Amino acid sequence: MIDFGYKIQTDRQIDYDSNDRQILEFVRRGEPSIDWCMSCGTCASACTAAVTTEYSLRRLIILARRGMNREIVESVYRCRFCGKCFNACPRSVNTRNIVYLMQLAATKISNHEI
Ligand code: SF4
Ligand code: SF4
Numbered sequence: 001m002i003d004f005g006y007k008i009q010t011d012r013q014i015d016y017d018s019n020d021r022q023i024l025e026f027v028r029r030g031e032p033s034i035d036w037c038m039s040c041g042t043c044a045s046a047c048t049a050a051v052t053t054e055y056s057l058r059r060l061i062i063l064a065r066r067g068m069n070r071e072i073v074e075s076v077y078r079c080r081f082c083g084k085c086f087n088a089c090p091r092s093v094n095t096r097n098i099v100y101l102m103q104l105a106a107t108k109i110s111n112h113e114i
Protein backbone atom coordinates (compact mmCIF):
# COMPACT_ATOMS: atom_id res chain seq x y z
CA MET A 1 0.00 0.00 0.00
CA ILE A 2 1.28 3.48 -0.84
CA ASP A 3 2.03 5.61 2.21
CA PHE A 4 0.49 9.05 1.63
CA GLY A 5 1.43 10.23 5.12
CA TYR A 6 -2.14 9.99 6.35
CA LYS A 7 -4.81 7.33 6.68
CA ILE A 8 -8.57 7.06 7.05
CA GLN A 9 -9.55 6.59 10.70
CA THR A 10 -12.24 4.20 11.86
CA ASP A 11 -15.59 5.96 12.17
CA ARG A 12 -16.09 6.95 15.84
CA GLN A 13 -19.53 8.55 15.65
CA ILE A 14 -22.13 7.23 18.10
CA ASP A 15 -25.37 5.99 16.58
CA TYR A 16 -27.93 6.43 19.38
CA ASP A 17 -30.65 4.80 17.28
CA SER A 18 -28.85 1.52 16.82
CA ASN A 19 -27.31 1.26 20.30
CA ASP A 20 -28.97 -0.95 22.88
CA ARG A 21 -29.87 1.10 25.97
CA GLN A 22 -31.35 -1.77 27.99
CA ILE A 23 -28.86 -1.34 30.83
CA LEU A 24 -29.56 2.39 31.10
CA GLU A 25 -33.32 1.86 31.16
CA PHE A 26 -33.05 -0.98 33.70
CA VAL A 27 -30.91 1.15 36.04
CA ARG A 28 -33.12 4.20 35.55
CA ARG A 29 -36.21 2.29 36.67
CA GLY A 30 -34.50 1.22 39.91
CA GLU A 31 -32.32 4.27 40.49
CA PRO A 32 -33.51 7.48 38.78
CA SER A 33 -30.61 9.45 40.27
CA ILE A 34 -28.44 8.16 37.39
CA ASP A 35 -29.89 11.12 35.45
CA TRP A 36 -28.38 13.57 37.95
CA CYS A 37 -24.83 12.57 36.93
CA MET A 38 -22.95 15.43 35.28
CA SER A 39 -19.86 13.36 34.41
CA CYS A 40 -17.58 15.37 36.71
CA GLY A 41 -15.40 12.35 37.52
CA THR A 42 -15.15 12.94 41.28
CA CYS A 43 -16.34 9.37 41.90
CA ALA A 44 -13.58 7.99 39.70
CA SER A 45 -10.91 9.94 41.55
CA ALA A 46 -12.10 8.52 44.89
CA CYS A 47 -12.65 4.97 43.62
CA THR A 48 -10.94 2.01 45.29
CA ALA A 49 -11.20 -0.19 42.20
CA ALA A 50 -9.63 2.51 40.02
CA VAL A 51 -6.37 2.29 41.98
CA THR A 52 -5.55 -1.11 40.53
CA THR A 53 -7.71 -1.32 37.38
CA GLU A 54 -8.97 0.83 34.50
CA TYR A 55 -12.37 0.97 36.20
CA SER A 56 -14.30 4.28 36.15
CA LEU A 57 -17.88 4.78 37.28
CA ARG A 58 -18.04 8.05 35.37
CA ARG A 59 -17.15 6.14 32.21
CA LEU A 60 -19.68 3.39 32.97
CA ILE A 61 -22.51 5.92 33.20
CA ILE A 62 -21.43 7.52 29.91
CA LEU A 63 -21.29 4.07 28.29
CA ALA A 64 -24.81 3.29 29.59
CA ARG A 65 -26.11 6.53 28.08
CA ARG A 66 -24.49 5.60 24.78
CA GLY A 67 -25.85 2.05 24.95
CA MET A 68 -22.38 0.50 24.80
CA ASN A 69 -23.32 -2.54 26.87
CA ARG A 70 -20.43 -4.80 25.92
CA GLU A 71 -17.94 -2.32 27.36
CA ILE A 72 -20.01 -2.10 30.56
CA VAL A 73 -20.04 -5.88 31.02
CA GLU A 74 -16.25 -5.94 30.64
CA SER A 75 -15.62 -3.69 33.65
CA VAL A 76 -18.71 -3.32 35.85
CA TYR A 77 -17.82 -6.33 38.02
CA ARG A 78 -14.62 -4.66 39.23
CA CYS A 79 -16.48 -2.50 41.77
CA ARG A 80 -15.64 -3.31 45.43
CA PHE A 81 -18.86 -1.70 46.76
CA CYS A 82 -16.86 0.35 49.26
CA GLY A 83 -19.18 3.35 48.86
CA LYS A 84 -16.46 6.02 48.61
CA CYS A 85 -17.93 7.27 45.33
CA PHE A 86 -21.27 7.95 47.02
CA ASN A 87 -19.59 10.10 49.69
CA ALA A 88 -17.65 11.99 47.02
CA CYS A 89 -20.44 12.66 44.51
CA PRO A 90 -21.47 16.36 44.47
CA ARG A 91 -24.87 15.46 42.96
CA SER A 92 -25.73 12.80 45.57
CA VAL A 93 -26.12 10.21 42.84
CA ASN A 94 -26.70 6.82 44.50
CA THR A 95 -23.60 5.43 42.84
CA ARG A 96 -23.36 2.11 44.64
CA ASN A 97 -26.92 1.21 43.75
CA ILE A 98 -26.22 2.19 40.14
CA VAL A 99 -23.29 -0.20 39.94
CA TYR A 100 -25.32 -2.92 41.63
CA LEU A 101 -28.17 -2.48 39.14
CA MET A 102 -25.74 -2.37 36.21
CA GLN A 103 -24.28 -5.69 37.36
CA LEU A 104 -27.78 -7.11 37.71
CA ALA A 105 -28.76 -5.89 34.23
CA ALA A 106 -25.53 -7.24 32.72
CA THR A 107 -26.20 -10.64 34.28
CA LYS A 108 -29.81 -10.65 33.07
CA ILE A 109 -28.72 -9.74 29.54
CA SER A 110 -26.15 -12.55 29.60
CA ASN A 111 -28.88 -14.97 30.70
CA HIS A 112 -31.32 -13.56 28.10
CA GLU A 113 -33.72 -12.56 30.89
CA ILE A 114 -34.23 -9.02 29.59
S1 SF4 B 1 -19.23 12.06 41.11
FE1 SF4 B 1 -21.46 11.91 40.76
S2 SF4 B 1 -21.93 13.47 39.21
FE2 SF4 B 1 -19.70 13.17 39.19
S3 SF4 B 1 -19.36 11.59 37.57
FE3 SF4 B 1 -19.54 10.51 39.50
S4 SF4 B 1 -21.72 9.93 39.67
FE4 SF4 B 1 -21.55 11.55 38.11
S1 SF4 C 1 -18.32 1.53 45.44
FE1 SF4 C 1 -17.31 0.76 43.54
S2 SF4 C 1 -17.38 2.51 42.13
FE2 SF4 C 1 -17.71 3.31 44.22
S3 SF4 C 1 -15.67 3.91 44.99
FE3 SF4 C 1 -16.06 1.82 45.69
S4 SF4 C 1 -15.14 0.50 44.12
FE4 SF4 C 1 -15.37 2.55 43.21
